[in-house]
Amino acid sequence: MQTKSAARNIFYGGSLFFLIIFFGLTAQSHNFIVNKSTDSAGITDKVRLGKKVWEDKACVNCHTIMGEGAYFAPELGNVAIRRGDKDDPKAFNEFLAEWMKAMPTKAEGRRQMPQFNLSDEEVDGLAEFFKWVGKIKTTDNWPPNEAG
């Protein structure tokens, strides 16, 4: 009986201890994200609209974003870097608009992306969202290369 209650106390005490450390570290990480690794001021209405489009269309169930999501379609966390042009910030927006219009390709044997019928405003927002995500400072600059 003695040892069981000891085991129980270790469980409750230890779990609480680790939970407190975890909450402390995530609070610090929260600050780090807001102030250091991401461009908080850069979250414009366009970026917000883009994130909403990203969620409304359930993009994450085919694509990954920063490595998380489904593994059916390419990584999009760095798509603005992969498909953009450093010297022409609007090039990626134009590329994405053309890309979204061309879907689905209906090419035989190729994975298909649906036609989402996005408005000009929505495509632009989505592009700005991807550009914003692409600027997040990740540890060791993950992903390893442009392929994502």
Add this chain to the structure above:
Amino acid sequence: MKYQSQKIALAYFAVAMALFAIQVSFGLLGGFVYMAPNFLSELLPFNIIRMLHSNALIVWLILGFMGSAYYIIPEESESEIYSPKIAYGQLILLVVGTLGAVVTYVFNIAEGNFLFGLKGREFLEQPLWVKLGIVVAALAFLYNITMTVLKGRKTAISNVLLLGLWGLAIFFLFGFYVPDNLALDKMYWWYVVHLWVEGVWELIMASILAFLLLKLTGVDREVVEKWVYVIVSLSLFSGILGTGHHYYWIGTPGYWTWIGSIFSSLEVIPFFAMVLFSFTMVWKGGRDHPNKAAVLWALGCSVLAFFGAGVWGFLHTLHGVNYYTHGTQVTAAHGHLAFFGAYVSVNLAMITYISPYLFKREPYNQVLNMVSFWIMASSMAFMTFVLTFAGVVQTHLQRVNGEDFMAVQDQLHLFYVMRFGAGSVFVLGALIFMYSIFVPRKELISTEAQAAE
């Protein structure tokens, strides 16, 4: 079955099994689309198929946990469930919510609507009204179960089970917080996803396993309960800070690479402890329980969880490895064996154990049940190997050589064909399991040993 209200579990497991059938069907369909990508591409795009696959899984596992609780708690507390009406009511609420979510996904109803549209964050896609319904149902469930525990005997098994279920509900609440900042969004999203499957769900799993082993082996309760506290201590001590392995590359501070690597490596230990626990109990107990299939599932669960969640998790958890493998098919391999080994198997073990009591019969058709175990376990193991190889090749071509994603995927075709084969066999195994549970005919092996509840 000593208490009338334990019968509630039957309704929960019936719905859970129907969703299990839906889950594996859409899994098979998704696997087929990987091979033949034009199939249904405009009628039912891959993202919808995947949502149905993953959401059906999550809901049926939770229904299984709730059903298990409704069976275990009366026996542990030595008292009837506080209110069977609440129990059936919250089940109906969850079924309505699930159907609502399915209809929303398939027919894309109210897209973009704050309350009725789908919310495209992985696994938490349920429309807001469904999420709120889930919270109401969870509160009703916790109230019902907690009241039952409070009025009866308090045991370690019911304590840990209750704590796990409360944790499940509490961490779900973080799913309502959706910051505009994607990095923050991800950090809190893991509060739900990681602290569920590598945290509080392990409490639920350990307590269900403990209950089963207590009943199946006849080992002294004191021994079982001491093991339970040791196992769940190891789970949370490693698992809580183990969340760090999801904080490597999402804009979180660099120290997580160390914390995550160290603590998530330790996450293997509780799963190994569960293997030791289940085998030691069966060995020491020496009770010849007639429900051999339930013993097989309980042992199989701990072994498959050890490999799926433990070993396959460790495989890509060190940050030096994860830098290259993060978000490849390696993750898919781990996910499949981990969920099947830990949470699917513990539920199937529970159904196998309780169905003779719920249906008031001998453990009929348990040979068929055991056959289904080996079919599901081996096909899932094969799928895991195939996806692991696919993931290793993908990692090299894409992450090391920097080849284009789609070009790499074309080179993985053979693996996806084999995965579809493994998936087909798995579905067959799942159907055989359901048949053996729900369509009993005659006993195939002798059950001279005394049945003991």
